[in-house]
Amino acid sequence: MLSDVQKSLLKELTGRDSFADGAFNIRANGQSAGRNSTDSIRIEPKKEGAGLDIYIAPGTRRDHVHIPVVMTDSGLKETVFNDFHVGEGADVEIVAGCGIHNCGCDDSEHDGIHRFFIAKGARVKYVEKHIGGGDGVGKRILNPVTEVEMAEGSSMEMEMAQIKGVDDTDRKTTAHLAAGARLVVRERLMTDGTQRALSTYVVSLDGPGSSADIVSRGVSRGKSFQRLDLRIAGNAPCKGHTECDSIIMDDSRILAVPALEANDVDASLVHEAAIGRIAGEQLIKLMTLGLTQAEAEERIINGFLA
Amino acid sequence: MLEIDNLSFDVETEAGPKSVLRGVSLSLAPGRLVVVTGPNGSGKSTLARLIAGIETPTSGRILLDGRDITGLSITERAKAGIGFAFQQPVRFKGLKVIDLLRIAAGRNLTIHEACDHLAAVGLCAQDYVRREVNSSLSGGELKRIEIATIFAKASKVSIFDEPEAGIDLWSFQNLIQAFKEMRQAVADASLMIISHQERILAIADEIVVIKGGSIERQGPKDEILPSLIGTEMAMGGCPRGLPWRKADA
Ligand SMILES: Nc1ncnc2c1ncn2[C@@H]1O[C@H](COP(=O)(O)OP(=O)(O)O)[C@@H](O)[C@H]1O
Numbered sequence: 001m002l003s004d005v006q007k008s009l010l011k012e013l014t015g016r017d018s019f020a021d022g023a024f025n026i027r028a029n030g031q032s033a034g035r036n037s038t039d040s041i042r043i044e045p046k047k048e049g050a051g052l053d054i055y056i057a058p059g060t061r062r063d064h065v066h067i068p069v070v071m072t073d074s075g076l077k078e079t080v081f082n083d084f085h086v087g088e089g090a091d092v093e094i095v096a097g098c099g100i101h102n103c104g105c106d107d108s109e110h111d112g113i114h115r116f117f118i119a120k121g122a123r124v125k126y127v128e129k130h131i132g133g134g135d136g137v138g139k140r141i142l143n144p145v146t147e148v149e150m151a152e153g154s155s156m157e158m159e160m161a162q163i164k165g166v167d168d169t170d171r172k173t174t175a176h177l178a179a180g181a182r183l184v185v186r187e188r189l190m191t192d193g194t195q196r197a198l199s200t201y202v203v204s205l206d207g208p209g210s211s212a213d214i215v216s217r218g219v220s221r222g223k224s225f226q227r228l229d230l231r232i233a234g235n236a237p238c239k240g241h242t243e244c245d246s247i248i249m250d251d252s253r254i255l256a257v258p259a260l261e262a263n264d265v266d267a268s269l270v271h272e273a274a275i276g277r278i279a280g281e282q283l284i285k286l287m288t289l290g291l292t293q294a295e296a297e298e299r300i301i302n303g304f305l306a
Numbered sequence: 307m308l309e310i311d312n313l314s315f316d317v318e319t320e321a322g323p324k325s326v327l328r329g330v331s332l333s334l335a336p337g338r339l340v341v342v343t344g345p346n347g348s349g350k351s352t353l354a355r356l357i358a359g360i361e362t363p364t365s366g367r368i369l370l371d372g373r374d375i376t377g378l379s380i381t382e383r384a385k386a387g388i389g390f391a392f393q394q395p396v397r398f399k400g401l402k403v404i405d406l407l408r409i410a411a412g413r414n415l416t417i418h419e420a421c422d423h424l425a426a427v428g429l430c431a432q433d434y435v436r437r438e439v440n441s442s443l444s445g446g447e448l449k450r451i452e453i454a455t456i457f458a459k460a461s462k463v464s465i466f467d468e469p470e471a472g473i474d475l476w477s478f479q480n481l482i483q484a485f486k487e488m489r490q491a492v493a494d495a496s497l498m499i500i501s502h503q504e505r506i507l508a509i510a511d512e513i514v515v516i517k518g519g520s521i522e523r524q525g526p527k528d529e530i531l532p533s534l535i536g537t538e539m540a541m542g543g544c545p546r547g548l549p550w551r552k553a554d555a
């Protein structure tokens with residue numbers, strides 16, 4: 001049975017109250033708390049070690065699978081390996097994410113290693129949310145690793161969001177794209193207090209006509225620190241775009257490390273980066289519409305991270 | 307009733323102290339429309355910014371319905387009933403047109419209500435209501451959205467700083483119509499429009515001419531307008547010949 005705290009974390013992660021049908025696996029405090037496979041999506045626990053193999057049948061139409069993780073016991077540390085095998089021409093939405101509620105004094109840590117093997121022409125939408133809560137002094141730590149292999153003509157859209165609550169995160173995402181494959185990433189980060197968030201993307205555009213568009217938006221507050229490391233290598237005629245756009249507040253720090261590597265004369269790569277405080281004129285505009293300065297800041301940040 | 311009483315604003319510049327506004331007094335009665343005109347750099351926008359609370363006067367007072375609001379913050383003045391459409395509107399990444407309209411109205415406007423405000427400024431509402439107020443909008447589009455938010459705010463006193471800038475001829479006609487409708491829709495609303503446009507001057511009850519930081523002349527439209535026709539303070543027809551002329555800096 002899931003506790004109320006676990007249920008509310010699940011709701012925040014997935015937008016759902018309950019899981020009954022469709023493909024899903026719920027992991028709570030290191031144990032499976034419910035699993036269901038369907039005709040087109042099969043979920044199997046790994047024979048060795050923690051984790052799952054998730055098979056999405058070729059030609060699957062507009063289906064989805066949820067694999068949320070919740071941790072409410074203080075002091076738990078786990079590493080989980082999930083492999084997604086997406087069959088040719090399948091079209092699937094995968095909703096992952098981890099919620100840690102730590103009321104204790106020991107650190108809780110979830111390190112999820114997700115590998116995607118995306119076959120020809122398949123389309124994947126991957127949504128990952130990270131949330132942290134609880135008032136214990138123990139830290140909430142998340143170190144996700146995402147590795148993506150994209151075959152010809154496949155596409156993947158990733159939405160990653162980590163809004164406050166996670167004390168320490170070191171996210172690493174790598175992708176290899178074959179001919180005509182397309183990767184779109186939308187990352188949203190907000191750090192506060194003494195939180196630290198590191199996010200690294202290494203994307204290799206290996207096949208002709210492959211493309212990647214990676215946009216990371218961040219807000220850092222308090223004494224927090226963010227490092228955004230966006231790298232694209234163009235190894236064939238391809239198009240790559242990275243953008244990192246940050247609002248810095250209070251005594252926080254942000255380091256943006258863009259890198260573009262062109263190994264082909266027809267690789268077209270663009271990087272944009274901007275870091276700055278909230279523009280004074282934006283605050284003034286919203287104040288002339290009746291918001292207080294604090295309300296105006298909140299609206300601007302929420303819009304920016306929406 | 308908005309009363310400006312002997313307002314002055316001095317600033318420190320590299321070249322030494324500068325007096326931007328000097329002893330400006332005027333009053334704007336409920337239901338009236340005053341157009342403030344004058345050459346570029348004469349202090350018109352500064353007067354608007356002082357009324358909205360963005361700048362603090364060196365001396366003088368601002369009264370709204372008899373209450374001294376000179377010491378109030380921007381937010382407090384907005385709540386007390388001052389609306390201000392900027393000469394140069396602000397862009398926001400992530401905020402949508404509907405969000406701004408709702409903030410301005412101070413309530414959860416329906417899409418239908420929001421569309422009415424956009425239609426009033428000649429924007430095809432469906433295309434715009436969910437657009438982000440970001441750099442994808444042209445200067446003219448942004449300007450019209452700015453005006454629509456002040457319509458949505460429906461303040462006791464609404465100030466529009468050069469609303470015609472960047473607006474093409476067709477919607478210029480609509481804009482004048484929209485100002486007329488606003489006067490009818492919001493009971494006792496007072497409007498202050500900063501403009502060089504003859505056709506906007508023509509709908510004024512009163513005209514105030516500012517030069518070099520002081521009021522040069524003020525009075526009923528019929529008294530002031532004839533002397534302005536043909537000067538840079540009352541431009542006729544299409545502003546400076548080009549409908550897509552950018553807003554003055
Ligand atoms: N805070 C300020 N600091 C320095 N100069 C200012 C300031 N505010 C206004 N000014 C100057 O005062 C003059 C009047 O400006 P403004 O009110 O924008 O004129 P207008 O709107 O009539 O064109 C300009 O020369 C402007 O540069």
Ligand SMILES: [Mg+2]
Pocket residue numbers: 350351352393467
């Ligand atoms: Mg001006």
